[in-house]
Amino acid sequence: MRALLRLSWRAARRSKGRSALIVAMIALPVLAITGVVTALSTMAVSEREGLTTSMGAADAYVEAFGLINPEVHDMGDGRFSMSGKGHTWTAGELQPLFPGARLVPHREESVMLEDRARYPGMEVDLRDPVSSGMRRLVEGRLPAAAGEVVVSPPMRRMGTTLQLPQRNRSVKVVGVVENPNQPMGDELVSLPGTLFGEDARNGLSGGGWLVDMPEPLLRDDVDRLIRKGIHVKSRALLQERGSLDPREDALAMFSYGFAVPAAMVAGFGALLLMIVLETAVLAGPAFAVSLRRRRTELAMISAQGGSSRHLRTIVATDGLVLGGLAAVAGAALGLGGGVAAAYVLSRFGSRIGPPDTQWVVVLPVMLLSVISGLVAALVPAAQAARQSTTAVLAGRAPDVRIRTGRPLLGLALIVAGLAATFAAHASEEMWILAAMTLVVVGLVALMPWLVARCGRLASRLPLPFRLAVRDASRHRGRTASAAAAVMAVTAAVMAFGIGYYSNYVDNRDRYVPIQPLGTLMISGEVPTTREWAEIKAKAVVTLPGATFIEAHEIREPGSEENSILMLPRQGGRCGPMCERPGGDYGIPVGDERLLRFLLGRDDPAATAAFAAGKVVVFEPGLVRDGKVRISAEMTGFPADAPAVFVAPSQPKQAGAVVPFTAAKKLGLKTWERRLYTRYTPRDEMLMLPSGASSYYEAGYRNYMTPQLWALFGVAFFFVVSGTFIATRLAAADSRPDLATVHAIGGSPRVRRLLLAGQAGYISGIGVLTGAVTGTVAGIALTWSLTERAGSVTIAIPWLFVLGVVVGLPLLAMVLAGALMRNAPPPLNRRPT
Amino acid sequence: MSFVRLAQVSRHYGEVHALKRVSLEVAEGELVAVMGPSASGKSTLLNVAGGLDLPTSGTVTVDGADLAQVRDLPALRRRAVGYVFQDLNLIPSLTAAENVMLPRELDGVRTRRARAESLAVMEEVGVANLADRFPDEMSGGQRQRVAIARALVGDRRLVLADEPTGALDTHVSDEILHVLRGRADAGAAVLLVTHESRYAAWADRVVYLRDGEIVDSSLLEQVR
Incomplete structure (x- = not known):
């Protein structure tokens, strides 16, 4: 084996270009x-990787919010569950439980700035060695x-003084800090009390202490504290066993076995x-050409006592x-590239940990790529084993039997x-993919x-095309292999193209607008009229x-909350439009202006019905015997109300408008909490006070083009x-033919057409067979x-299909005709 | 005692009769030259004698073994028969020593031992100093000497040389013939195909082939 590996390694080094090409492909x-x-x-x-950025140099982290005197239910195996009353621990209560330790307050929450947007904030004394x-x-x-x-680098742009509208104060930016795990994320850091107020221990979220201890907090200590209702994290334990990293969890699931759907296995x-x-x-094909070049070498080895098995192994070893090499090179470049990509992305705000x-x-x-190399070399290896040593040594054309694949x-x-495929068409995508693979393998054998x-x-x-095709x-081994590669890719691309384009068209056709296109709705989920007035004022200014x-x-x-008014379907046929009448916001109650706005036109009949107290419904299936069913989460509902169907100007638009009189008759209490207007989206975000949302x-809006x-x-x-690749190999192979064409007066144009013909033939067969397969699968x-x-x-994406x-x-x-080297080759003796 | 024996050997390729009822024996310590015009069947004779090709009829015996009965002909070539060709002799990607080692390594001999054996035989043919050179770093004569070393490595006693001097100048050709003669004198059976009568003079016996048939077989003294 050593001699064979040496032979392959040396051969790979001798023809560097071809080896590099093969390595690149694999x-x-x-x-x-x-x-x-x-x-x-x-x-x-992971929690372990982010230990320093979340805990600094602290030995433990204690959360303020926990339980007081909890009941502990032991479940065996050292596991237990707890129940009890929530409690916000104070530093004074905790200090005796951590003898000799120093508790440094720390709190993370979001903070609102003058642009009304919320940013991550942290309160901790960064000058303290524990942080x-x-x-x-x-x-x-x-x-x-x-x-x-201090602010993170991207927030420098906001100036040196920042307003905290919720606290009615401003803060001064004195420096810029970077989170090593998220260098370009937004963040503000201050001493305790500046960002979130004096009462930092309200127990709602994100508050606690970094604990600097004389000795590490061990498992027994942690157990003891947790049983008292104190949420504590120990640095020593986290470093020792890692943490609940989602990726590690996934791997644990993988290694302990969990129910993997059969379709996923088949698809994978x-x-x-x-x-x-x-x-x-x-x-x-590259291996096949290698074999042709190495025929005499293999014949020599055979003459020296190399058996068919030896020759087969030599060529297969090339693949190995x-x-x-490809496995190592691909993995090395992938590792380097992945780390580099993570670094670049971190400069745009994403998180980054140690290279991993x-x-x-x-x-x-990597193993897969070794197998791929081996599989690619198998056919040439089999041919090598079959070659006639005497014929090769005598310089005669090798009498390797040319196979027509395995058509049956x-x-x-x-x-x-x-x-x-037919059996799987109504099942999961993965099964269809698996079935398509079967067709593709069949086509490879048939190619x-x-x-x-x-x-x-x-x-x-x-002539040039005839020569190219002949x-x-x-050399159908080479041609069929390249055509098969083209076919497999085309099949996959066409299948996904057609499948997902159809899905896109389907979703697009089923989309139901809930108000006219290009209109904006602002809704306020606020309890007081004053707050609603603020929202309205802000909307007018914006x-x-x-x-x-x-x-x-x-x-x-x-209650001081809005309730959602829906029109439930009452059995029977109902188009896609009645799936979400009113969307997530519910049906509005309003006057004739609102009706006109949502209807998109003046409709005297609709206005008359509306004025008569009838609900105007935009979806015919919802009105039965002149009535519509209205649902709301309160007593007395669902209830029926007189209604009339009117088609809105905007096709497919769903929803309805309830007149005040109808609402009153149904016993509904209403309040003004909604605004509608025409709106042209601009680049800047629509900043609204809290409690307001917009639609x-x-x-x-899901584009298929990308x-x-x-x-x-x-x-x-x-x-x-x-x-x-295949055309280049063909060009190298057909140099004697090109020389003859040149010698008998063939112009460079003819030689270029010959190469173009080769490329067209290979890609044409591949693309056509692939397109048919892909269309069926799609x-x-x-x-x-x-x-x-x-x-x-x-739905067929015709432009895409035509392009492919x-x-x-x-x-x-x-490209083949224009870029391939086309110098007239010398007319040599040829071994035929 | 003859080391290789061809008895009534014929080889047909379709309608082409490359060899017709050829009988020939080469004893250990004997150098036999095969001469004849192009397409007279010289190379076929060599291929059949070493088991690279099988006769259509007749028997070939190497070291007492009938090749028709030998199940593993490559193994026979690795252990008993060495080929030397006019060109295409060495594998360009292997050093001289690695080329010589090849039959032994193919036979499963460990690399270290194969290398020791190859260096010993390279010493004998005077190319030990070229052990780590690649073929394209050697002259034509040096390459042929290495090829002869490879044909002999591992105690092989039949050397089949097909025009080994065809691509060499006179002086270097003389050196190669000298080496082959020396190996025969040391006990190897050497079958040499050449079309130059000058080199036939180095042989103990000369066989003339024409149209696949032996037309004359004479002892060296008679040639002289």
Whole structure:
């Protein structure tokens, strides 16, 4: 094995370009997966990793809010549960429980600034040694007196004096600090009492003490304190056992076994198979060309006593060596890239911990790339074992039997895959993916036969294309492999493109606006008229020149909260519109202006009915025998009210308007808590006082274009690179043919057309077969994604399909013809 | 006693009769030269004698073993037969010593021992100083000497050399023939294909082939 590894390693080093190409192709998935996993792991800060930024140098952290004299219920195995009365502990009560310790107050909460937005705030004395490491001073000095704050770097822009409207005071910015785990997050830090007020121990949230102790707090101490109702975290324990890190939890679940849905296993398996298959078929032709170059070398080894097994192993070892190299290179680049990406993202506000990755994901992916390399080398290895030593040594063309793949096996797999797709069409997406993989594997097996068949159709083509197709068909191992790579990617891209586009169209068509497009509603969930007046005043200031239409909401009797008025469907048929009449906000009560506004026009009949006390409903299915059912969470409801259906100007708009008289008749108490207006969204945010919320009707706002572009990008990358590699190999192979063409007077244009023809043939076959497969799978996906009550939305993104099916092969042709080296080759003796 | 024996050996490739009922014996310590024009069947004779190719009819015996009965012909080549060709001899990615070691390593011999054996035989043919050079760092003559060392490594006693001097100048060719002669004198059976009668003079016996048939077989004295 050592001799074989040495041979492969040396051969890889001798042809550096080709080896690098193969390594790059195999390493790509490893790089991508390792990069993403490393970036996510580095950005996820576990409790242990974030210990210093959350606790500084403290030995323990005690929360102010806990229980007093709790009842402890032992559950065995050292576990217990507690119940009792909530209690806010004071430093005086706690001090005796921590003998010799120093308690340094600490509190984290959000704080509102003059722009009415809330920002994370922290109160702690950063000058105290116990808080060392929590924040890094990057500018100015730390707060030393009440009324002084330090801010995080992004908040520098807000000026040197900040207003705290809730406390009616201003604070002075004296420095800039950075949270090592989130350098660009928003934050203010002050001494206790500045940001949140004197009563820092109200027990609501985020308050406690950093505890500086003479000795670490051990498990027994923690147990004792918790049983007293005190929430305490020990640095020593957290460092020892880590903490409840969500990722570690997930891994624990993974290793202890939990119910994994079969569809997920099938889908995941299919995905792995697709990765190996794609890599193998992409790298396969490069190995095949390597084999051709090494034929004499292998014949020499055979002459020296190398058996078929030896030759097969030598070529397979090439795959192992290059797969191994790719695994290491991909993982190394992925780790570096992931950490770099996490760092860059942290400069835009995301969190960052120490460089970290998930080896449980990275190692299997590396193994997968080694397997991919090995699989890619298997066919050339089998060919190497079959080659005739005497023929090669005599310089005759190798009499390796040219196989037409395994068409019967391929057909059987395709039929099985189509049947599976049909069976899976109404189930989960993962099953459809698995079924599609079966079809793709079948097509891979069928591809050499298909390439040979299509080659026969070449006789009517112009010379360069005829030559290209004939050459591609003759070297069908190489051609079929590249075409299969293109096919697999196209199939996946088309399936997802059609599936998700249909889903998008379906969602878009089912979207129900609750008010006319381009209108804004401001709703106030506030108990007093004064506060509502503040909201209205703020709205008028924020949107100068806007005309507001007031509306009422229902007030729960004996309460100061709004109640939501709904129109429940009363059985029978009901279109998508009655799924959310009034949306999350409920039906408004109002006057004729409101009716006109929501209706989008003047409608005398509707106005007359409204004036007569009838509820105007925009959804016909909800009105039965001239009545609509109204629900509200209070006594006497649901109740029926006289109603009339009127179609609003805005198609599909749902909802209704209740006239005051009808509300009164139903015994509903109302109060003005809603404003409607026309509104053009601007860049700045609509700042409203607390208790107010707004809803802007923009129509369906989930755009499909980015996803389709991303899919197109994937297809572009694989189709063009796969085709390019195969065409380059073909060009290298057909140098003698090119030399002959040149010698008999073929112009450079003819040679370029020949290369373009090769590229077009490979990508064309691949894309066409892939598109058919992908369309079938995509249509199956639409069932899974859009089927409701027997109706399915099938929508084809035609531009996308056209781009993939026509655009990409054309692009591959043009690129191959334009970019491939095309110097006239010398006319050498050829071993035929 | 003959080390390799061909009895009534024929080899047909379809309609082409490369060898026709050829009988030939080469004894240990004997150097036999095979001469003849192009396409006379010289290389086929060599391929059949070493088990690279199998005869259509007739028997080939190497060291007493009938090749038709040998199940593992590559193993026979690793242990008993060494080939030297005109070119394409060495694997470019391996050093001289690694090339010589190859048959032993393929045979499962541990690297350290294979290297020791290869250095010993390279010493014998005078190329021990080239052990760590790659083929493209050596002259044509040096490459052929290394190839001969590889053909001999591991106590192999049949050397089949197919035009080993075809690509070399006269002086270097003489050196190669000298080495082959020396190996024969040390007890190896050497079958040498050449089309230059000058080198046939180094042989104990010369066999003339034409159209796949032996037309003459004469002892060295008779040639002289």
